[in-house]
Amino acid sequence: MLKPLFAALLLTGCGNAPASSDPARPLTTSPSDAAGSHATSAYNFTRPTVTYAVPPALQELSGQTLVGDGQLACIEDETGDLLFYNLRTQRLDSTVQFGPKGDYEDVARVPGGYLVLRSDGTLFKRSGRVTSTYATGLSAANEPEGLTYDAASQTLLVACKGEPGAGLPGTQRAVYRLNPTTYHIEPKPAYVLDIEAILTRSPDAARKGKAAKKTGQLSQFAPSAVAVHPRTHHVFVLSARGNDLVELDAQGRLIAAQTLDPNLFPQPEGLAFAPNGDLFVSSEAGSKKGQGRLYRFSEINPQP
Template sequence: MKQNLIVLSIITGILVLAGIVYYISKPEYNYTDKLKVKNTWILPAVLKEVSGISHIDDSRIACIQDEVGVIFIYDLEKKKIVDKIQFGPSGDYESIRIIDSVAYVMESSGKLFKIINFESNRSQIEIYQTGFSRKNDIESFDNHSESNTFLTIPKEKNLTNSSNDFIIYKINSSTYKVEKQAFSRITANDSIFETNKFFFVQNGFSPSELTIHPKTGEIFILDSKIPRLLILKPNGSFKKIYKLNPKYFQQPEGISFDSQGRMYVSNEESDFHKQNIQLVEWE
């Protein structure tokens, strides 16, 4: 009888401990009600792995997908692809940015394609190796006009041994090489952990895209693994994080703003949802 009580006490203790560990480490799934999907465009099957979007103008969006070196021009008004632009071989293309008549496409290996006059029959293609590699897994890229550089964040390993730090790197706009001095760094000791203790430590944060708001200069960063939207102040310090409902954001991989500052998010295909572009507004 005594042995049975001891065994029961041990089992009870283990269960209680497991419950405490689960409670401490479980993700917080209180999805934000600040963001509302106002419109959705279902993309054709060729874009089921849409990995990046960027506005050409307020009605046309340049899209890329993981596996092919093609820029797909999607017309929001016509609700279809209106042009395809070949720029490279098969690869793992993750981010696209349109700056005037130039398209920049980032491969996960850190290889950057610069397509000059990308909509012209006389377009020119330049290829640069930024200093990152496949182990860094680069999926984000945007122009930062204030510092005259491009910004990016490794999805996996940093270039330093600070594996737990969240580092935004600068890429020189002339040489297209990563600069030694980072744009910003959020460490495990940052005050962000006082109110967001699950932010990096337990769940991690896997940046699937980064873009800069055209009016406020704030930096918007998507996480596709656990759908979240991180907003940083223009200087790179923490402002806010929103947990996105996977019912609407199944795998957010692309983000772009139109000239009015309206936010568009693209999602890859999932088991239950088709690939899409969404107009998302704040409420």
């Protein structure tokens, strides 16, 4: 059974969030006053609605984005290929090369094409048969791993696994918004996660087996994916280290957080929403003999 995990988060520069009295300092949301900090997730991550067969080409599945009702565009972290996975046949429909071999982390569908994020902060945009590259202002030290298109603001969010930048301490992690024209990061992060507060609230003593081995240290919350719910606009941030999934409301306040079962998710790396709120969560194999994982979760009580 999944245990709730409570976190403190700091927010800066996010949409219509309340403004801080000092614009240079982020608005603080503490565990004691965070709205909904004792709420549970709208999803039961122990019971997938659908478990998909993942082909060997996606053993290192590191990100996915919905193409249509029956297809995902996926990437894996070694080749510069877009792999189009059919959700009905559970097989690959086609493969398109967009770039050279490299450490690719996530993919997002945007008007006019697809964007793929490399671990050094470079974006590859595939439009038709043409690939263009963009410098985001992030580097390998930031370890950008999560990428998603926020349809409400028509911008992109990038979650950083490593150094947060913007003068923030190493005990925090940042999610940046990209300029929709240049694809360069905005000066201030959209969301800042306080790792120490997250892990302080982590029920480590209750974790068993593999989960206990993957948690308990400051570095163990490091974002690997980010996604925005299409109706509520809640922001979901996934961490492969620690197997934790955090949900924020549109203003950045903590709604729910929990630990994913490592037996289901050996190395959770990807998030993607369907228009109805169903959430696709993917995991790399976690070992050379393992298999990539892909699950679909439906909301327990979907909101209208």
